[in-house]
Amino acid sequence: MSLSIDHVTKQFGQHKAVNDLTIQVPKGEMFGMLGANGAGKTTTFRMMLGLLEPSEGKITWDQKKIDYSRTSLIGYLPEERGLYPKLTVKEQLLYLGRLKGMKKADILTAMTEWLEKFKVPEYATKKIEELSKGNQQKIQFIAAVLHRPELIILDEPFSGLDPLNVDILKKAVMDLKNEGATIVFSSHRMEHVEELCEHLCIMHKGHPVVHGKLKEIKQDYGKKNVLIRADYSLDFLKDQPGVTKYDSLANGARIQVEGLDIAKRIFSIISEKGFVERFEVEEPSLHDIFVEKVGTSYE
Numbered sequence: 001m002s003l004s005i006d007h008v009t010k011q012f013g014q015h016k017a018v019n020d021l022t023i024q025v026p027k028g029e030m031f032g033m034l035g036a037n038g039a040g041k042t043t044t045f046r047m048m049l050g051l052l053e054p055s056e057g058k059i060t061w062d063q064k065k066i067d068y069s070r071t072s073l074i075g076y077l078p079e080e081r082g083l084y085p086k087l088t089v090k091e092q093l094l095y096l097g098r099l100k101g102m103k104k105a106d107i108l109t110a111m112t113e114w115l116e117k118f119k120v121p122e123y124a125t126k127k128i129e130e131l132s133k134g135n136q137q138k139i140q141f142i143a144a145v146l147h148r149p150e151l152i153i154l155d156e157p158f159s160g161l162d163p164l165n166v167d168i169l170k171k172a173v174m175d176l177k178n179e180g181a182t183i184v185f186s187s188h189r190m191e192h193v194e195e196l197c198e199h200l201c202i203m204h205k206g207h208p209v210v211h212g213k214l215k216e217i218k219q220d221y222g223k224k225n226v227l228i229r230a231d232y233s234l235d236f237l238k239d240q241p242g243v244t245k246y247d248s249l250a251n252g253a254r255i256q257v258e259g260l261d262i263a264k265r266i267f268s269i270i271s272e273k274g275f276v277e278r279f280e281v282e283e284p285s286l287h288d289i290f291v292e293k294v295g296t297s298y299e
């Protein structure tokens with residue numbers, strides 16, 4: 001079972017906000033949608049939610065058209081947060097929980113659990129307008145997942161949160177995944193996706209420039225980063241064949257090479273020159289991949 005986006009395009013007038021997007025979100029996995037402002041992430045989410053009709057292509061869950069009347073299926077954290085400022089957290093969650101068909105007692109139990117998890121049990125009786133923006137976001141997140149949906153769509157869940165709250169929310173999202181939920185979230189931050197997701201898609205101007213399993217994307221990319229520490233100048237590495245990037249560091253360098261064979265050759269060259277304190281081959285970061293893909297094919 002999976003969420004499947006099949007050759008989906010969304011056109012607003014002459015502009016294609018989403019352009020031939022095909023992605024698979026396997027059930028029970030966490031999927032990251034990366035992309036700059038205007039890349040088409042929110043438009044994709046709105047189509048997943050049935051709020052917008054695709055101009056072309058189709059979206060299915062478990063190979064069937066999504067049944068939006070089934071309120072237990074989807075939970076959504078919208079990008080534009082929308083809570084009622086005058087309501088207390090409890091009143092707000094009771095209202096939204098009931099819309100999802102939940103019983104009062106179940107809403108209150110879930111609310112208490114979540115507020116404790118977020119280390120803010122005293123918020124139940126506070127008005128939304130009394131909470132900081134970041135704390136309102138936590139309440140909106142609770143509202144999105146209160147009914148334990150199978151598919152959770154989170155638009156920029158980590159934006160505007162301080163590092164401590166980012167960690168609390170990351171843990172909550174991981175817990176939901178471990179309990180079986182399928183989660184799709186968007187972010188501008190590569191490191192959030194690298195940390196949390198097995199599958200991802202990088203959108204650029206409505207089109208997926210990278211899509212698939214994080215591990216495979218990195219393997220297919222081929223290039224490696226190498227961190228070198230040595231007490232002599234490594235500047236000569238700049239001109240070595242197969243070295244695609246060179247950054248000088250305080251007592252060493254970080255280079256990018258075309259593949260592992262080049263890294264091995266570099267190691268033998270520098271170890272002949274003197275003592276190598278550290279030589280570490282690293283996978284390329286998503287950031288490296290994004291910069292190259294978007295830089296070369298789309299600009």
Ligand SMILES: Nc1ncnc2c1ncn2[C@@H]1O[C@H](COP(=O)(O)OP(=O)(O)OP(=O)(O)O)[C@@H](O)[C@H]1O
Pocket residue numbers: 012015016017035036037038039040041042043044079
């Ligand atoms: N209702 C609409 N009518 C016209 N254009 C739209 C509409 N909704 C979105 N767009 C355009 O589609 C493009 C994609 O927007 P979208 O909100 O999906 O991007 P995004 O990746 O979510 O960006 P952000 O990270 O800034 O939220 C943008 O150029 C936007 O201006």
